[in-house]
Amino acid sequence: MLYSVSPDLYRETAGRLAEAIGSEGYFSGSLSFPFDGLDCRLTASVIVYRGRVSYPEGETNAIRDLVPVWWEFHTVGGEGERLNDFSFSELRRWL
Incomplete structure (x- = not known):
């Protein structure tokens, strides 16, 4: 069964990716x-x-866009890997 990636999972993934990018x-x-x-x-x-x-507190050099060269997203549960409908285009909306 296909795992549907929720807005909460996109939000979580985007936050972690932005933190890792620094x-x-x-x-x-x-x-x-x-x-x-x-x-x-x-x-x-x-x-x-x-x-x-x-911002009122000052300026920042924020992420405006990400261009993927290559990517893959895996979801694994107790029964093994589950195919998912992850979309990098959708992830970019959450940055």
């Missing part, structure tokens, strides 16, 4: 974390595009 302009690596009884793993190489954002 201030870099390129990311290549893996993120593994538990979510809703599953072990999730995003492996990706992405080019990071940034833009200046102004």
Whole structure:
């Protein structure tokens, strides 16, 4: 059965990816974390595009877009790996 990736899982994945990217302009690596009884793993190489954002507290060079060079997203439960409907385009919306 296909596992449907929820908005909460996209939000969690995007937050972890943004944290792993930090201030870099390129990311290549893996993120593994538990979510809703599953072990999730995003492996990706992405080019990071940034833009200046102004806040009352100051300015920051925020992530504006990610261009994937390559990626895969795995969801594994007690019964083994579950195919999922993860979309990198959808992930980009949550950054």
